[in-house]
Amino acid sequence: MSKTIETVDDVVIRFAGDSGDGMQLTGTQFTNTTALVGNDLSTLPDYPAEIRAPAGTLFGVSSFQLRFSSWDILTPGDQPDVLVAMNPAALKVHLKDLKKSGLIVANTDSFDDKNLALAGFAGNPLADDTLVDYQVIEVPITKLTLNALQGMGLTQKESVRCKNFFALGLMYWMYSRPMEPTEGWIKQKFGNEPKIAEANDKAMKAGYYYGESTEVFASRFEVKPAQLKPGLYRNITGNEATALGVVAAAKKAGIPLFYASYPITPASDILHNLSSYKNYGVKTFQAEDEIAAAGVAVGAAYAGNLAVTGTSGPGAALKSETISLGVMLELPIVIVDVQRGGPSTGLPTKTEQSDLLFVMYGRHGEAPAPIVAAATPADCFHMAYEAARIAVKYMTPVYLLTDGYLGNGSEPWLVPDSKELPTIPVTFRTDPENFHPYARNENNVRPWALPGTPGLEHRIGGLEKANITGNVSYDPDNHDFMVHLRAEKVAGIAKDIPLQEVYGEQSGDLLVMSWGGTYGAVRSTVDRLRKKGYKLSHAHLRYLNPFPRNLGEVLGNFGTIFVPEINLGQLARLLRSEYLIDVVQFNKVRGLPLRSTELEQAIVKTLEAIPANGKRS
Amino acid sequence: MSKTIETVDDVVIRFAGDSGDGMQLTGTQFTNTTALVGNDLSTLPDYPAEIRAPAGTLFGVSSFQLRFSSWDILTPGDQPDVLVAMNPAALKVHLKDLKKSGLIVANTDSFDDKNLALAGFAGNPLADDTLVDYQVIEVPITKLTLNALQGMGLTQKESVRCKNFFALGLMYWMYSRPMEPTEGWIKQKFGNEPKIAEANDKAMKAGYYYGESTEVFASRFEVKPAQLKPGLYRNITGNEATALGVVAAAKKAGIPLFYASYPITPASDILHNLSSYKNYGVKTFQAEDEIAAAGVAVGAAYAGNLAVTGTSGPGAALKSETISLGVMLELPIVIVDVQRGGPSTGLPTKTEQSDLLFVMYGRHGEAPAPIVAAATPADCFHMAYEAARIAVKYMTPVYLLTDGYLGNGSEPWLVPDSKELPTIPVTFRTDPENFHPYARNENNVRPWALPGTPGLEHRIGGLEKANITGNVSYDPDNHDFMVHLRAEKVAGIAKDIPLQEVYGEQSGDLLVMSWGGTYGAVRSTVDRLRKKGYKLSHAHLRYLNPFPRNLGEVLGNFGTIFVPEINLGQLARLLRSEYLIDVVQFNKVRGLPLRSTELEQAIVKTLEAIPANGKRS
Amino acid sequence: MAGTNGNGETLKQSPAQPKKYTAKDFASDQDVRWCPGCGDYSVLAQVQRILPDLDVPKEKQIFISGIGCSSRFPYYMNAYGIHGIHGRAPAIASGVKSANPDLTVWVATGDGDALSIGGNHIIHALRRNIGLKILMFNNRIYGLTKGQYSPTSELGKKTKSSPFGTIDYPFNPVQLALGSGGTFVARSMDRDPKHLQQVLLRAAKHDGTAFTDIFQNCNVFNDGAYFLYTEKDTRPDNVLYVEHGKPLVFGKENDKGIKLEGFTPKVISLKDGKHSISDVLVYDETSYELAVLVATFGDRPGFPMPIGVFFKADRPSYEKMMTDQIEAVTKKRGAGDLDKLLKSGNTWTVTAN
C-alpha cells in the first residue's frame, strides 16, 4: 500500500521516553541518516541529571529533538511538529512545547494506570479531551515489537528493549529516509551479539513496514536536500568539534597535544574523544580533580606541549588559582568551559551563559586572560583553534567558552582541509646567547624555552618578577610596570583578531548583539523579522576579551542595542562598562536555548518603543 | 645636660634594619607608648616575604613606619622625617623615601665593607657626599649596647640582639616619650629569662641617656597629645579589629563564632587572635586548605554558628566553588579577603585592592554575594560586624574586603561599648507547623533551621531547587525565577545600608570616589587641597555590593568623578557599568598605600582640566 | 547486637530511646532516582534498618554528601541533610560536627567523590579522628558522569575515558585509610545486607572517624564488578570474613584458613590433614600491622577478599578535644566578657579638655 508523499521544507521532531528507552540513540541515528540524505539539521539532546531514574517518572524523561530542512537552519527549533512519546511521562513533559495541531505518536502500550499515575495524569489523555488540539496517532509499539521478534529466543526484556528501533523505523518511513545507514551501524555496534543485532534490525523494519502497510498514517513526507555549499560534510557536536579543533591546532603548530581534565557534565565528551586519538600523539591525563588538571596543564605547557584543560563551571572555579599562576608564568594554556546551569551544581545537564564574567574577572589580582566563544556546534572547531593560536602566539592562558547546548547539539559541518587552516608558527628558544626568560618581542611576548634545552636553564614562578630577567622582584615600581604590561599584552591581541561584522545594514535604529551559543536563535529571529520588513541588524561576538577593535564604532552606528543572553546580563555589563552605552537586555535563564518566539516579541517591542528620531531616551 | 625641647605637630619615623634586627618589635613598642601619650597615630609595617634573609642583604630589610601627631591623622605618611637605619642595606632601601633634609640615625658599627658591599654601595655613604641633603647622626649603636651590657654574663650574640632597644631608647628620648610602658612590657615578655629582660631594659636606658648626655643631638622634640574625642582608646591593627568585630557580632547575635581558616599572609593574624579567645566560646578550625575551610564554614553555618572564613587572594580563589554552594544553600557565611599583591603569589606581604572584581564576579553561574570593605584599621571592626549582620539577616555569604595595609597597620580606636553596637536579631526556626526550608520573609529570606530541631528534618543542596519547598527542581521556569530571586534578594539589601555620605560640598565640579584601604591617603589629600582653596569633595565607599541606594544621585551631582585605586580600575569599572558615567582613573599598583603627593598632583591636574562649565568633554 | 527484620519489627528497644522508630521512619518523601537494580538501594535500606537500633532521635541524624549517584543519598533519608559539592562532604561534615558534636554525622560518598577530588579531606578527617561515619559507595566507576574510571578502577580497565585501558594503579581504600591514621576502618558489600548492617552499626557507635568501604554494584556502567564476592556460589571461596577474636577461615565448608609463616600469610586447607584450626590466625582488630597485612589480601593472587572491621582503635575524638579545650580555658580564664575583650590590650583614656 503506497501513500502520497507530501514535500515539506522544515520539520522539527522530538523523540521522548524514559532514560532507559534509548531516545538519545534513536535521535542520533535519525540525525546521521538525515545528514546523509543531505538536509541541513540541528539537534538538541536533553537528558536528566540522574543516570536512569525509575521507569515512568517525570524526572526520568529523556528527549532528543532534531530539526531538518531543505534550507539553511540555525536552531533545533522551538516547537516540534512531531512528538514521539514512548510513555505518558514523556507526553506530559513535552506536550506544552508541541506546535498546535502537531502530530503525537504515542506508544499506547505504556499508557497503563501505573504509568499514567506516575506521570500525574488524572485520566488517560488518549481517551479524554486533553489532546483535542493535536493529531494523535496511537501505536502499540511495545506489542508490535514483541510480535516482530517472536520466536527469536530473546527474553521479554531483551525484546522490549528494541522498541526504540521500531519507533525509529516508523519515523524513517514517515520522512522517507533510507534504513541502510542504521542497518550498517547496527551490524557494527552489535557485532559481538548477533542476536541483538538481528532483533534491532527486525524491529526497525517492522516499524517501517508498519507505516507503509497500515492505514494509521494519512500521508508521509519528504524533505528535499538542502542547498548547502558543496564539499564534504560531517555531522558534528560541539564537544567533538572542540576536540578536533585542538588536535588540528597542535598538528599545525607542530607540537603535541596534552589534554588534562577531570570528568564533568557537559564537558566529559571532549575527554572521551581525545582519549581515543592516541595515535595522533595526543596525551590525555584524567587528573584527580580540576585543580590538578590545571596544574598538569601548566607543567605540560612549560615542557612545550599544547596544553588544554576542559571543564564546566564548578571545575572552572576550582582552576582559578592555578590559571592565575599561568598568567604570571606567561605560559600558553587553553581552558575550555562548557557552561551549564549554575550557581553551584545548579542544573548540570542544562545550558547557560553565566560564566562570562567569571572567566573575565574570576582570578585574584590583576590577572587578564583572553576569552573567545563559539557560536554553533561546528564553530567550536574554529574557536578552539583560535584559542590555541592566541595562546601560543601570546604565551597566555586563553578561555574558550562553549555551553551545554553547543557541546551536545550537532549540525552539519563543511569539513575544512587542513591546508586551509591558518598557520600557527611556534619557535622554541634554543640560543643561549642573550637569553632572558622574560625578554619580550614586539607583541610583549616572552620566549618559550623548554626544559631539556642546553644552556637555557632558568626558573619561573608565581612571585612577581623583574621584566626581562624574570628574577623575583619586590620592587614597587616594577610591580606597577608588570601589572600594566600584562594587561597591555592581552589588550594588544585586539589587533590580531577579525573586525566585528554586522549582518544587515551597517547602521540603523537597532542592533541585536549576541555572543556564544545563542547565535542560531538570534540570527534566525533577526532574519525572520527582516523578512517581515522590520529594520534591524545583528552582530554576534566570538571574541570577548579583548573585544574586536571596531566594536565601539559598530555600537555607535545604532540607536539602540538589544542584548539577549542566557544569564542576567553579563555581556551587557561588559558593554556598558567598556563603551558607556545603555543596552536593552533580554535575559531568560531557563537552562534552555532562547525561544525564537519570545525573542521575536521582545525585539518587536523594543523596535516599537524606538521613537522616530531613532534614539531611545 | 638638658637640651631645648621643640614642639612639633606631626612626625613620621621609620625604623629599618635586617629582618633579624627586631624592627617590628621596636616599632610596635614605640607605637604603644605613643598611643598612651595621647597622640593620634598610624602605622605601616613592611617586611620581606622571606622569614629572615641572610644578614645585610637588600631583600632582607624590614621596616616599621609610624606617624604620630597632635591632630587627627589618616595615613602613616608618605615621607619619613626620621630614618633609623640599623645597617647600610636599610639606608639603601629607604633613603629615596626620606624627606629632603630629613634626619638619618645610622648605626655606624654596621657600615663595614661587607655590609656596604651587600647593600650595593660603592663607597661609604657616611663618608662621601651621598647624604649631603640630609642631617646624619652617626651612632655606634652596637658598640654602645655592648658596652652597656658588659659584665652581665651574656654572650656576644645575646648582647648584640639588644641593640634595637638601644635605638628605641634613643628615639624615646628624642621624642620625649616615657620608658615605663616598655619597661613593663619587657618584664612581662621576658619573665622566664630575667637576664634577657634586664639586658633589654639596660639597653633601652643606655639609648635614652646617650641622647640626654651627649652632644650629638642638637635638640629634642615634643608632640603634644591629639585632641581626640574623649573615651577609652586602644591601638589596634586591622586584623585584630576584624577578629574583634566577628566576636562582637556573634555575642550580640547570641550564637557561637566559628572561624575556619588556612594560614596565609597577610590574613593569618585573624586566626592567631581568634584562636586565643577560646573562653569566649570561639571555635577555630585550622583546615587542611582553603577549600576545606570554606566547606567547614558551610557546615558550621548550617549547624547554627556564625561561620567566618578568612584568607587572602589565592585562598579566596580556592574558596570560590564552595561559596557558590553557600549562595545556593542561602546560608550565612562571612568571607574575609585580606587583599595582597597579585596575580598568583605576587607580592604576598604587600597591599593591593585587586580582588574587588573577583569577589563580585568570581563564582560560576549567577551567584550574587554582598560585599563590604573597611576603610581604616579600626574600621575593620565595624565592617566585620556589618558583614556578619548582613549575612545572618539575609542568609547569604558576604565578603569583607580588607588589605595588607589595613590588616597590619594600626591606629587608635575609640572602643565602643557593646551596648552601643547595633542589635543582630537571630531567630532559629523551631515550629514544624508549615515549615518549608525555602519559604521567604518580606526580605526574600529563608528560615534558619538547625539540625537537631525536632520536626524540621529537611535536606538542602547545590542543585537548583523549587522555591518554598526546596525540593530539587529541573523546571526551566523555576530556575529563571530562582536566579532572579537570588539576585533581587542581594540587591534588596540596599535599603538596609546607610546612604552614601559626601565630605565637602554635596555637589560641584569634582568628586573623589574611593573605597577600602585608601581612605586615609585620599581623605588627607582632599583635605589638604581644600585647605589650599581647591573645590572638591570626597565620597568613600564601604558598601560595594549592593551600592548605597543614593550613589547614582551622588555621582550625578558632580561634573567629574576621580577614582584612585591600587589596581587597574576595578571600582571604576563597576561605576561605569552601573551608572554609565565616565570617570578619571588613578591607578598605582605598587604594593604600597597611595602616595599623597602623587595623588595630589593627579587631582590638581584633573581639576585644572575641568573647563569653566564644570563638565569634562 | 540485635538487627531488624527489615521491617523494623524485632527492634531491640533501648531504654534511652525517645521513640520507637522503624526503618520507614527514616525514608523521606522523595522518589528514589537511582537506576533500577543499583546497589545503592541496598545501602539505603540497610542504613534505614540500623538507625532504629541507635539511641539517637531522628532530628539528630544528619547525612552529608558530595556529588555522584551515591551522593543523592541524603535526599532519601528522613533526617537532616546536605547534598554538597563534589569531594567536599567531609569538610562540610567536619563543620557540622565540630559546631554541634551532639549530632550523629554521616557522610555518603562515592569512590570518585571520596578518593579522587575529595582525597585530601578524607585523609585529613581520618587523621583528626573527627566523628564522621563515612560510607564510601565503591562501584569502581564514575556513575553520575556516565562511566569514566575512578581511583579504584582496576589497572587496564576500558572505560569512556580510557578506551585503551587505564594506566593508573588503583588505591586500596583500606590501606589508604589505615595509612591516614584512621581509627575505624572496615569493608562491606551491598549484596550482603546482614553483614553491612553489622558493620554500619559498629561504625555508627564508633567514637571518631569511621570509614567503611562498601562494594557497590553499578549495573549500568560496571555491572558485576564484585559478583565474584557477592554471589552465593562464588562468595564462600572468595571472601574472607574478618572478625575480632575469630580465626580467619573461609570456604564453602569453612575448609580454608589463613596461616602466618613469619611475616608471610599462607592460605591453608583445613582438610588436607596437614593443618588444623589451631594453625589459623586469630584476628585482632586492635592490631594496626595485622590490619595492613590482611588488607593486602585483596591484591594477592590466590587470597580471598577480606571483608569486615579491619581496625578499631580508641582515641579521643577531635570534637571531644575541642570541647575539652574550650572548657579548660574557660575554667582557667573565666567565661569571656565582650566588653572586657574589647577594652583589653594597649588602652588609654582621653578625657575632655
Place this chain on the structure above:
Amino acid sequence: MAGTNGNGETLKQSPAQPKKYTAKDFASDQDVRWCPGCGDYSVLAQVQRILPDLDVPKEKQIFISGIGCSSRFPYYMNAYGIHGIHGRAPAIASGVKSANPDLTVWVATGDGDALSIGGNHIIHALRRNIGLKILMFNNRIYGLTKGQYSPTSELGKKTKSSPFGTIDYPFNPVQLALGSGGTFVARSMDRDPKHLQQVLLRAAKHDGTAFTDIFQNCNVFNDGAYFLYTEKDTRPDNVLYVEHGKPLVFGKENDKGIKLEGFTPKVISLKDGKHSISDVLVYDETSYELAVLVATFGDRPGFPMPIGVFFKADRPSYEKMMTDQIEAVTKKRGAGDLDKLLKSGNTWTVTAN
C-alpha cells in the same frame, strides 16, 4: 655508591656522563634567602652534591615546588625550575614528566605544602607511580607563614594558631605514603649529610615516584624538633638506620636490636647475654608489611626513630605506560593523519547543482 667530598672533587665519573659536573655547577646565581642556620641549606647542599653522580645533563634536571620556605628551593638550583603555587607542585610536575619523560623531575615541598593543602596530589602521584622525586622538607611547622602548626606537628603543640595546644593528630608521612601505594618510601635528616646523600641518590635512580620524608630543622619557629635524632650524643640510641639485607641494630655500640615476636616487635639488648645478633630482624625493603611495621617505631614509646629506605618496589611507571600505550595504538592504527581524522565519522558530500 661514591659521594663527593663537598667540593665535588672525588666525583665518581660515570662513562655516559656528558660533562664532569661539580656540585657548584648546580648552584644558581641567586642569593639564598633562608634564615641563617636553617636546615634547608643542608638539603640544598646534598642535592647539589649528588647530582654530578647521576648520568643526567644539567638541562634535563628540573625542580618544581609549591610555596613555603622549602619551596624556594628551585631558585637556588642551576637547572630548570618552577616555583609553583601552594600544594600543587606534584600536579605541575606530573604535567612536566608526562609531557617529557626524558626529564628528571624533582619536587621540593614542605610538610604543609605536601601534606596539608597538597595532600591529594601527593597521594595520587604515589598511586600513579609517576616519575617524581619528592623531597619533603619536614620541619613540623609552617615556616614561611611564621609558625602555625602543620599536619606533622605533635599533638598538643603550642604554636601561633594553637596557643593552647593542637588537637589534631599528626600524619606519619611514611605510613601515608605506603598507604597510598608508593613504590619508594624513605626518610632521612638534614643533619646527616652522608645518609641524606645516599637516600637522595637512590631516590633519583628509582623508576616511579620516590617519596623522601626529610627531617629538617626550622631554627626560627621549631628549633630542635629533631635534635634527639640528629645530634651526635643522642642519635645512636634514638635512631635506627634501616637498610636492606642488614639486621636492625642501633645504639652507641650497636648494642641494641629489633626482634620480632610473632607480630610484635621488641627492642632487645645484644649485651644482656640473652640475645644475639641472630635474633635480630634482617630488613627487607621489598616487604610492604615490614615497611609498615618498622614505620610505626617512631610512634612507639621505647623504640628508636627509623631512618632509611623503608620500601622499594619495581612497577612500570605511569609515564612508561603512557608512552607504551601511545606506541601500541599507533602501531595498530597507524600514525594519525589530520585530514583523515577531520574527515572521519559520519560524512557525506554535497555536490554543486
